Amino acid sequence: MKILVPVKRVVDANVKIRVKPDGTGIDFANVKMAMNPFDEISVEEALRIKEAGLATEVVVVSIGPDKAAETLRTGLAMGADRGILVKTDARIEPLAVAKLLKAVIAAEEPGLVILGKQAIDDDSNQTGQMLAALLGWPQATFASKIVLTDGGATVSREIDGGSETIALKLPAIVTTDLRLNEPRYASLPNIMKAKKKPLDETTPEALGVDVTPRLTVLGTVEPAGRTGGIKVASAAELVAKLKEAGAI
């Protein structure tokens, strides 16, 4: 079985982004980029399944500009076998990403697709569910445990109030949550090896997918700021202040 893992290039999780003063978007100048953390968890899970002998190949795919190839190389350095770059400089919404992935899947025929539950840039939390819908496949979102069974997968999911376990027939879509695993770091030899691994390129046009955005971004602003208050000297003063403020 082949596992497909879509990976997205995003602003590094440790960077505090700045909004451009003219309201036209985020300032990306000199900002450190990285693989979306949830996608690292997805790659890790796919590799563990392969290492357990339950999958034969892990293919990473990214949709984005030339530089998204770096994100694919990160996945290859972790241990994925092959990369596919769907090259575009356009702003691609989750629905279009799902359509592009569907087209890639038609050619690749994976038995399992593992995606991050959300990308930490647009925080949409949509792509996996949308892809499952377009393919008519079952979905298990927010996974904290994946066990492959004969022709299926048993997945524990993080939900409000705790967790639940569901069974899916394969092929299926799984989206990962934080507690699924701890992703490995790529070793230096593996980073070198990754440079030689196959990386194919295609485009939305070649895949026959219309990626025209459905949403227009009218503006981007910083949220109303919050300023720090005061330091209190003791627990007693804290309680007095809270009472004054009517909070308790």
Added chain:
Amino acid sequence: MTTLIIAEHDDHSLNEATAKTLTAAKALGAPVDILVAGLHCRAVAEQAAQLDGVAKVLLADDEELAHRRAEPVAALIVSLADGYDAIVAPATASGKNVLPRVAALLDVMQVSEITKVISPTVFERPIYAGNAIETVESHDPKRVITVRIAAFPATGTGGNAPIETVGVPTDTGLSSWISADLSTSDRPELAGARIVVSGGRALGSAEKFNEVIAPLADQLKAAIGASRAAVDAGYAGNDLQVGQTGKVIAPDLYVAVGISGAIQHLAGMKDSKIIVAINKDPDAPIFQVADYGLVDDLFSAVPAFIAALKG
């Protein structure tokens, strides 16, 4: 036309997230119907019918809808979609699971976690862990929207909407539910609580987390929350994680105990009315958003806080 809300519930009671979603849905300016999908859930439909300003309640009560798996619920919503030009759900675990599936089946780009309705097609939503607010306009023939419930007040009761039963499409049988492991607690629910006490990595163990945080929460009649580090380490359940990738809340009072205040954590609580931070590091970023900061060791400060509360 009309707006359809997907009710959040557990087959017994209607979750407050629904009444908050209703407030957002009403701002679209059209009549609002509520869909209650589940098993043996008529009682929920009756509660939904009492919300103020609901046109009608659709009740889909079927074995296949038990546990609200994404595939049958999405198929049900799509089967009803013709009559609606907006479909709205709370951005709960269930809403986030089901609604993008609906959106893709309708070939609509979902607008996720809106915090403000500007017009029936223009919305505000936070991106980058709430460090930027985007205003987006939808050009799709229908709108599919999830609502950040912390951003909207709940609509009250006083209505008496008719309840109509709707049929359920046959399930494809591609998924099945096996089991659930749900926490039971007499404390207020984190998502809607007026006061929240959250603990971080500094607690050091599940035992200490419980020993230190629970009595303070009891004293304040508060819900308990946690940072990702505390959840990852097993000090608290996953459903208690507050933050960008956990629950986003805006209680009247938020008490952060031994939490540093990472961007991702702030994303989940910085809209709280009053923030209290207890941290032994005077430079911890949490103090930059805290109204009242206490620089002290939490293991002595929290018991002192409880003692002072008892007065």
